[in-house]
Amino acid sequence: MLANSGYRTYIAISGRRNVGKSSLINSIFNQDISIVSEVAGTTTDPVYKSMELQPIGPVTIIDTPGIDDEGEIGIKRIERARKSFYKADIALLVTDSKPTQYETFLSNIFNEMKIPFIIVINKIDKIDNVEHIKQMYLENFKKPVVEVSCLERNNIEYLKQILTEIIPQENDIPMLPEFIKSKDIVLLVVPVDTGAPKGRLIMPQVNAIREILDRKAFPIVTSVEGLPEILDKINENPRLVITDSQAIKKVDELTPKNINLTTFSILEARHKGDINILTKDVEVVEKLENGDTILIIEGCSHRPLKEDIGRIKIPAWLEKYTKKSLNFKFISGKEFPELSDVKNIKLAIHCGGCTLTRKMMLRRINALTRLEIPVVNYGVIISYLHGVLNRTLEPLLI
Structure with a gap:
């Protein structure tokens, strides 16, 4: 699988100011990744950290501002944090006290957006009544609750284990249609224009080539202008022609009607x-x-x-x-x-x-x-x- 941002697991770290969100990130990775301060509101905007987290694999941590930030600027920061949740595959709702309106607010957002999340009670080395606080979250939020101490790194490994358990299992929908089999010819029509990055193919084209190779089929890449000559030279019709969408009108005209034709973007609509x-x-x-x-x-x-x-x-x-x-x-x-x-x-x-x-x-x-x-x-x-x-x-x- 290609290591691009579309295949990473995005984990949002959320909660009120000064509950230890950045400290939790540092504890999970056992590195000083995020700035930690006793001053509330140190994290002012969503911060993205791409790392390797075993056993999950490549992840991007979204370190968000405190959801209880104040003032006009604080409201804007909260809005930016909320927008960043659209990237999240899973979330950690970090707290250090019994539930407040802010935890309820975040829980409602995650449920509405169908983002699986864990409630992390931090600072168990300092706060009292941890078990009572945990029961309140279990009863009111109906989500997994893990108690940790970032300072002493208590329960961090257990938290990582629970993280792996809540990651949604996606249906593995391939990019290519299922009928593409070993030794089939797949013809890729790639226009070379100002929208193409110089010296490179765009990601859908790369992904298609990789999947064709994985199926032990044969990818052939040509420009729009080269399509008629390639069709004339090969001894059998390609099983499928895939073109960039903006060239579909011309490629449709050049491709015989008995040959399957689609576009990279149509394939992405399903994939x-x-x-x-x-x-x-x-x-x-x-x-x-x-x-x-x-x-x-x-x-x-x-x-x-x-x-x-x-x-x-x-x-x-x-x-x-x-x-x-x-x-x-x-x-x-x-x-x-x-x-x-x-x-x-x-x-x-x-x-x-x-x-x-x-x-x-x-x-x-x-x-x-x-x-x-x-x-x-x-x-x-x-x-x-x-x-x-x-x-x-x-x-x-x-």
Whole structure:
């Protein structure tokens, strides 16, 4: 498995100020990773630390500000902490006292976002009535409770063991359709344009090649211009052609109809998201009116390019198809906003999510569906606007 951020386990460390969140991180890794201070509010913004944590493997710890931070700046810090929870696969709710409104607030967020969490009672070397406090959390929150002392490193190994037990077991959904077998030819059409990183392939292309090799099949990579010659040279039809979404119209024309064709982003819709949700409302495009708001969401932050797929090409294709003047709003990065702040969204269009874990992507999809906002991904909308959605979805139904 590739060691990119989309395959790490993200662990959020949350709680009130000065309960020992940073100390807990240092104790878990047995290193001075986070700044520890007796001054409340030392951690001012979410801090991300990528490490190896056995037996879990590669993890990213999200060290968040105290949820009881005060003042106007404190409110903004709390909001940033809450947004960071969209990345979390699991969470630790750290406390040093009986439950307060803040622990209840965090518990409600984690339950709403379906983030498994453990309650960690810290400072057991200093506080009284630990067993009574533990029972209050067990009765009111119905979650695992672990008592620790970061100062003396009591119960830290046990906490790590419980962490491994609450990590959700994802359904292992492969990127490639199941019908790709040993010795099959899979033809990858990779446009070389301003959106491609110089000297490198983008992550979905790399992941596809790796999975083809794992199945002992044969990957062949070509440009759009080289597609006809490759099809003419090989002795048998490829079992599948996969292309970048923005080239789908041309590749559809060049690929015989008896050859399976799809896009990297369509494959990602199933691999990283929920293909049923990401396709069921695509026809809302037919009902768009002048001034309707379209929300375009990118899972990573990057400098917009001259021919940026999300900010330039998709808006242009949508307005050309609908013949309407639409209002586009853009969100980028792994932090996810409070969507209730963005009003009257008629359609959300998410990228393929190659830098996100499947849990992150599903949490975003669920947040949109809770607000009854139709959502598709780049590959679905591009194939639809070019009239080839049925063809690109067909390989997933075989």
